[in-house]
Amino acid sequence: MNDAWRTFVEHDRRLTAPPHLQPRVLQVIASRTPSRSGVEQRLILFAAAAAAMVVFMIGAAAFRRAPLTGIEARPLLISVLPPAVVPRLLGDADATESPFEVHPNRIVRHEELPAILVMFDFAPAFDTEPLQLVRLRVPREALQELGVPLLEPDATGMVDLDMLVGEDGLPRDIRRIRREQEDR
C-alpha cells in the first residue's frame, strides 16, 4: 500500500500540462480584450440598461400617438364624417359630447373580420400604396350621409367600422363589423 502511494506521488510530481495547451490558452487570452474593473463593468451595464429603457419609452410614446389621436386623425375624420360633428371630434367641444368612440385596438388585420367592403368612388386608386386598417365606432347617421345606409335595426345607434386609410389620410374602403352580441 505504501509502495502504491509512493509510486502515485512520484507520478503526480512529474505531471505537467500537455505542450499543446499553452498556445491554446494564450490564444484564448489574446482574443480577449483587456480586463475591465468591476466598476467599469457595472457602469457599462447601467448605461446599457438606461439606453434600453429610453428606447422602450420612446417606442411606447410613439405607440400611444397612433394615427387617430391628435393632428394625424384630422384628415381621415374630416373626409369621412359629417361637417357638423368634426369640430367636436377634433377637441373643439366637450369630449363627452363626441358621438364617436375609437376602439382601443384600432388597427386590426384584414383576415380577422369577414364583412362587406364598400369602396368609396371619390378616393383615387393607388394600386401600390400602403394602407392602414382603422377601426371606428360612429353613429349610423354619419354613414347615411356618406351614402352607406344601414338597413339593419340597431338599438344603440352606433356602428363599428373598419376603414382602409391611405397615406394621405383619405379613406379608401369601409366595411361594417358585426359585434359579437349581434351575431348571437
Added chain:
Amino acid sequence: MSDTTLPESPDRARLNRAKAGDTDAFADIYRQYQHVVYRFGCAMTGSESAAEDITQETFVAVFRDLARYDPDRASFTTYLYGIVRNLSRERLRRDHRFLSLDLLGPRGERAGQASDPATILESAQQVRQVRAALLKLPSRYREVIILCDLHAMSYADAAAVAGISTAAVRSRLHRGRQLLRRQLSRIVGPAPCGAITVERCAL
C-alpha cells in the same frame, strides 16, 4: 509527504504587467504555474481531458479577473489554488454522472524512468489503484489530501484555499487519510501483518 514545493509567487512587476494585458508576462505566469494547476485538476477529477479543460479555464479566469487580485490579501498561489479548486468542484458537479475513461495511469513518457516493462506495468497499475481510491473519497476530503499530501501545502494555506478553518483542515485530512487507507486496502489488498503501521504509513 511529498517533497514537491510550491512555486514562488510572481513578482509584482510581472503581475502588474499581466494585469495591464501584457500577454508575455502572462505567458511567464502560465509556464510557472501550469503544472500545479494541471496536477490539481488531474487529482481531483481523475481525467486528463478534464484537467486540460480546468487548466485552460483557470488561466482564462485568472487573466480575466487579475485586476481584482490584491497581493496584500493573499498570495498568488493561494489565489490560483482557490480558482482551480472552484473550477474542479464545478466540473465534478457537472460530470458526476459520467464515468471517466482515462483513470490516469502513467502513459508513455510519463511512466517514469524505469525501462523494465514489468516495472512500468506495475507502476501504472499502482497509480491507477491509488487514483481510483482517491476518486472514491468525498471531494471535501480529497481536496485536502491533494493540497497537503500531494502539493505539500501548509494547513494554513490549505485552509485559505478551501475556505475553512485550520482545525477543519486537520480534521478532514485525518478522516480523509483513514478513508483513503481503507479504500486502498480494498483495492490493493490488505497490507501484510506488521508491515505497515499507522506511524510508518505514508498516509
